[in-house]
Amino acid sequence: MAKKVLVSGGAGYIGSHVTVELIGAGYDVVVADNMSNCDMTCFEGVKKITGREDIPFYQIDCCDYEAVDKLFAEHKIDAVIHFAAFKAVGESVAKPIMYYRNNLVSFLNILEASKNHGGCNVLFSSSATVYGEAENLPVTEQTPRLPATSPYGNTKQMCEDILRDVVLATAGGADGQGVVKGIALRYFNPIGAHPSALIGELPRGVPNNLVPFITQTAIGKRECLSIFGNDYPTEDGTCLRDYIDIVDLAKAHVAAVSRMLDGKMKQDYEIFNVGTGRPVSVYELVTAFEKVNGLKLNYKFAPRRPGDVVAIWADTKLANEELGWKAERTVGETLASAWAWERHLAGK
Ligand code: UD1
Numbered sequence: 001m002a003k004k005v006l007v008s009g010g011a012g013y014i015g016s017h018v019t020v021e022l023i024g025a026g027y028d029v030v031v032a033d034n035m036s037n038c039d040m041t042c043f044e045g046v047k048k049i050t051g052r053e054d055i056p057f058y059q060i061d062c063c064d065y066e067a068v069d070k071l072f073a074e075h076k077i078d079a080v081i082h083f084a085a086f087k088a089v090g091e092s093v094a095k096p097i098m099y100y101r102n103n104l105v106s107f108l109n110i111l112e113a114s115k116n117h118g119g120c121n122v123l124f125s126s127s128a129t130v131y132g133e134a135e136n137l138p139v140t141e142q143t144p145r146l147p148a149t150s151p152y153g154n155t156k157q158m159c160e161d162i163l164r165d166v167v168l169a170t171a172g173g174a175d176g177q178g179v180v181k182g183i184a185l186r187y188f189n190p191i192g193a194h195p196s197a198l199i200g201e202l203p204r205g206v207p208n209n210l211v212p213f214i215t216q217t218a219i220g221k222r223e224c225l226s227i228f229g230n231d232y233p234t235e236d237g238t239c240l241r242d243y244i245d246i247v248d249l250a251k252a253h254v255a256a257v258s259r260m261l262d263g264k265m266k267q268d269y270e271i272f273n274v275g276t277g278r279p280v281s282v283y284e285l286v287t288a289f290e291k292v293n294g295l296k297l298n299y300k301f302a303p304r305r306p307g308d309v310v311a312i313w314a315d316t317k318l319a320n321e322e323l324g325w326k327a328e329r330t331v332g333e334t335l336a337s338a339w340a341w342e343r344h345l346a347g348k
Contacts, residue, residue, distance in 0.1 A: 009083030016042035045198035062106035092152035103155035119178025188242035188275035192334035193341035200341030215342035229304035242313035275314030
């Protein structure tokens with residue numbers, strides 16, 4: 001029988017792409033989402049891409065333990081991929097209590113239900129934000145985490161630690177409790193959309209992230225892209241990031257889940273960077289977008305954005321070797337997919 005994976009936050013940007021890849025790899029998937037930051041567009045897209053109308057969907061809030069417990073009682077969950085969280089850095093600074101409550105309680109509930117229902121494999125969606133402004137680049141999983149500069153970043157660090165502690169406490173099934181094993185994936189900058197253009201990033205309001213801002217400017221929804229800072233100590237003066245294609249990122253989740261379910265973990269709690277290993281500057285990304293899509297983007301150089309790190313990119317050796325995974329799509333392909341998705345949304 002196919003193993004069953006619960007995807008919390010599965011109607012969102014990353015969750016929907018992961019659901020598609022999991023189904024493609026033969027897993028049964030249950031999706032849970034409270035729809036606080038998305039509509040049904042992506043979930044409907046997932047059904048179209050996979051040809052599966054019957055994917056179980058629960059509109060629940062993972063902060064509601066009873067609802068989570070009920071879901072675990074109704075399905076024998078073999079693994080959970082936990083995406084259900086708030087993710088806007090600036091908003092987290094303004095509303096720390098809301099961020100801590102939502103991001104921590106929902107994860108605690110997932111872990112508690114995992115433990116109470118006979119044990120489970122838990123994959124946590126972490127972020128390269130845990131490294132902060134790293135001294136040595138690229139960063140490996142051993143690179144020390146620096147104090148978080150926002151409540152959002154802090155919830156990523158705290159959830160990693162909570163997962164590690166729960167794994168440790170349940171090891172060997174002490175006190176008859178279910179064993180929890182865990183993997184944290186630290187994503188660099190996920191961008192792009194599914195090649196079908198049926199699912200993609202759907203930011204509410206003015207996008208904070210670079211690529212949605214680029215595509216919305218190109219389509220005419222925004223007047224002008226501001227490139228935040230061109231006086232950084234980099235070759236062209238703009239920040240360096242490791243932009244990871246969303247489908248590649250989704251495939252890393254399938255590799256990590258398989259590793260857990262096939263008993264291939266070397267430790268009960270593991271961490272992997274998920275990036276391309278290649279730094280790309282903001283300016284390079286903008287010009288690559290113009291080139292691959294054959295258009296001119298209206299952009300200007302603007303002051304630095306507070307809180308941005310100059311440069312970060314991944315050492316991906318561990319993920320390449322242990323997960324047997326590596327990023328495949330080129331930045332050009334990814335930027336073409338982001339543009340196709342924006343046009344799809346605009347009906348063009
Ligand atoms: C941000 C978050 C990170 C989070 C990630 C989720 C910060 C400091 N970090 O990463 O914690 O995990 O989003 O995707 O907020 N840029 C522009 N103009 C724009 C938007 C962005 O020039 O309109 C630049 C930024 O200055 C940055 C780069 O583009 O150099 C990438 O920005 P963004 O997409 O927001 O991602 P990060 O800031 O790297």
